[in-house]
Amino acid sequence: xxxxxxLSKRYGDLVALDDVSFSVAPGEVVGFLGPNGxxxxxxxxxxxxxxxxxxxxxxxxxxxxxxxxxxxRRAVGYLPETPPLYPEMSVEGFLRYVARLKDVPRAARKQAxxxxxxxxxxxxxxxxxxxxxxxxxxxRVGLAQAIVHDPPVLVLDEPTVGLxxxxxxxxxxxxxxxxxxxxGEQARTVILSTHILPEVEAVCQRVxxxxxxxxxxxxxxxxxxxxxxxxxxxxxRKTSTDAAVEEARA
Amino acid sequence: MRHVxxxxxxxxxxxxxxxxxxxxxxxxxxxxxxxxxxxxLQFQQYVIQLQMLQLSEQLxxxxxxxxxxxxxxxxxxxxxxxxxxxITMGLFAAEKANGTQELLLTSPLTIWELVxxxxxxxxxxxxxxxxxxxxxxxxxxxxGDPEFPKxxxxxxxxxxxxxxxxxxxxxxxxxxxxxxVAFFLxxxxxxxxxxxxxxxxxxxxxxxxxxxxxxxxxxxxxxxxMVMGLVDTRDVAYFVVxxxxxxxxxxxxxxxxxWR
Numbered sequence: 001x002x003x004x005x006x007l008s009k010r011y012g013d014l015v016a017l018d019d020v021s022f023s024v025a026p027g028e029v030v031g032f033l034g035p036n037g038x039x040x041x042x043x044x045x046x047x048x049x050x051x052x053x054x055x056x057x058x059x060x061x062x063x064x065x066x067x068x069x070x071x072x073r074r075a076v077g078y079l080p081e082t083p084p085l086y087p088e089m090s091v092e093g094f095l096r097y098v099a100r101l102k103d104v105p106r107a108a109r110k111q112a113x114x115x116x117x118x119x120x121x122x123x124x125x126x127x128x129x130x131x132x133x134x135x136x137x138x139x140r141v142g143l144a145q146a147i148v149h150d151p152p153v154l155v156l157d158e159p160t161v162g163l164x165x166x167x168x169x170x171x172x173x174x175x176x177x178x179x180x181x182x183x184g185e186q187a188r189t190v191i192l193s194t195h196i197l198p199e200v201e202a203v204c205q206r207v208x209x210x211x212x213x214x215x216x217x218x219x220x221x222x223x224x225x226x227x228x229x230x231x232x233x234x235x236x237r238k239t240s241t242d243a244a245v246e247e248a249r250a
Numbered sequence: 251m252r253h254v255x256x257x258x259x260x261x262x263x264x265x266x267x268x269x270x271x272x273x274x275x276x277x278x279x280x281x282x283x284x285x286x287x288x289x290x291l292q293f294q295q296y297v298i299q300l301q302m303l304q305l306s307e308q309l310x311x312x313x314x315x316x317x318x319x320x321x322x323x324x325x326x327x328x329x330x331x332x333x334x335x336x337i338t339m340g341l342f343a344a345e346k347a348n349g350t351q352e353l354l355l356t357s358p359l360t361i362w363e364l365v366x367x368x369x370x371x372x373x374x375x376x377x378x379x380x381x382x383x384x385x386x387x388x389x390x391x392x393x394g395d396p397e398f399p400k401x402x403x404x405x406x407x408x409x410x411x412x413x414x415x416x417x418x419x420x421x422x423x424x425x426x427x428x429x430x431v432a433f434f435l436x437x438x439x440x441x442x443x444x445x446x447x448x449x450x451x452x453x454x455x456x457x458x459x460x461x462x463x464x465x466x467x468x469x470x471x472x473x474x475x476m477v478m479g480l481v482d483t484r485d486v487a488y489f490v491v492x493x494x495x496x497x498x499x500x501x502x503x504x505x506x507x508x509w510r
Contacts, residue, residue: 045352048352048356049355049356050352050355050356050508051508052508069358070358070359070360071358073356073357073358074358076356078352078353078356080349080352080353082349083349084348084349084350084351084352084353085348085349085350086260086264086348086350087348088264088267088268089260089263089264089267093263097256097260098353098357100252100253100256101253101256101257101353101354101357101358101359102357102358103358145353
């Protein structure tokens with residue numbers, strides 16, 4: 001569903017991403033881990049078409065981000081680190097606008113908005129102005145705008161950052177529900193980045209660790225559990241030493 | 251095209267969701283009314299003076315078109331210099347400051363659709379302003395007999411000037427994420443463009459090739475010719491070129507932000 005081939009991103013001399021390749025199967029939920037500045041956001045921005053890679057390419061649901069960018073973007077729902085919201089708009093008005101931007105046909109728009117509202121638990125606040133909502137609700141609106149066009153792929157950049165423990169649990173449950181489909185929706189492929197290791201164990205099937213722009217680990221959680229080493233330990237090993245980078249390079 | 255109207259519609263709704271748009275409109279209409287009435291009173295006094303002095307020749311040259319309407323539209327074109335940057339400053343800058351730029355650039359729309367949508371919103375606001383303004387000269391048709399084609403040419407001139415300001419303001423908004431910077435950049439650009447003609451006169455180099463070029467580039471030159479009733483394709487073309495060039499630059503800026 002997601003295919004990344006040799007992605008690199010350089011800002012002048014700074015290498016933000018160095019030859020990263022991976023593929024994600026349909027319905028898979030992948031946790032994207034790494035210290036700050038490791039290249040997580042850059043990777044996500046490339047996949048969503050916000051940034052072009054300096055090298056390499058990627059395709060989403062079979063659409064290449066270079067040769068077929070509009071179709072590729074149509075196939076992705078994206079929640080950036082700061083949810084892209086207009087504080088002066090109503091929840092419903094905002095989702096209707098996003099549905100238009102994402103090419104939801106006019107006849108299906110109302111239904112698409114209603115579905116996104118109910119899936120994200122926003123039906124009661126649909127007429128409220130976004131700026132007056134709590135942080136947790138705003139995050140839900142952020143998720144709702146990502147799924148309003150029912151995309152097969154979701155890219156979520158730190159979806160639980162800044163929320164309180166109860167909100168975090170709610171959002172995690174929501175992400176699990178959104179990935180498994182149901183309620184007339186398809187199962188979705190999800191990539192989410194996070195700093196919270198238990199979050200990966202709670203919602204993901206597979207974990208990918210990037211460090212200094214390189215992929216240093218890509219393994220299913222089930223396999224890791226068999227190994228008997230905790231995720232925290234693995235994360236520390238893979239990101240604390242340069243050996244990990246060297247290993248990946250070899 | 252669907253995206254263009256979606257973006258313009260959202261922009262206009264946001265503009266009118268805050269009191270800013272209404273404040274600008276009211277201020278503009280009140281200010282315009284003030285200038286219009288003072289112009290009209292001056293005109294009246296002038297006519298009375300001429301009558302008392304029995305200068306019948308000069309009295310024949312005096313008319314509403316040249317002495318009231320053209321003057322009024324001229325002042326309004328300067329007022330637009332301040333107002334339009336206030337409308338356009340948020341077009342791109344606010345999206346960047348808000349983080350909504352990411353939504354726009356990851357949506358299945360082309361950068362042209364985005365730029366045109368933003369410009370369309372500003373352009374429609376300018377059309378509204380100019381329409382409100384033309385009510386004042388319109389009033390004169392009740393009480394006097396201004397020449398309609400001349401008035402129409404003047405309003406067209408004001409509209410074209412306003413649209414060119416909107417395009418330049420759109421560009422200014424695309425290069426920064428601060429609305430304040432966008433406002434001042436637009437204002438300075440517009441002021442320079444407006445003053446180019448005066449500058450050549452001040453420097454005393456009028457007539458030489460470079461100063462003629464500067465005069466041609468000045469928005470005031472083209473506006474003044476048209477507001478006196480002379481609609482020349484060259485003047486219209488000037489404004490079309492300014493709009494097109496500004497939008498092409500805007501598109502380049504938005505696109506290049508991706509590659510950095």
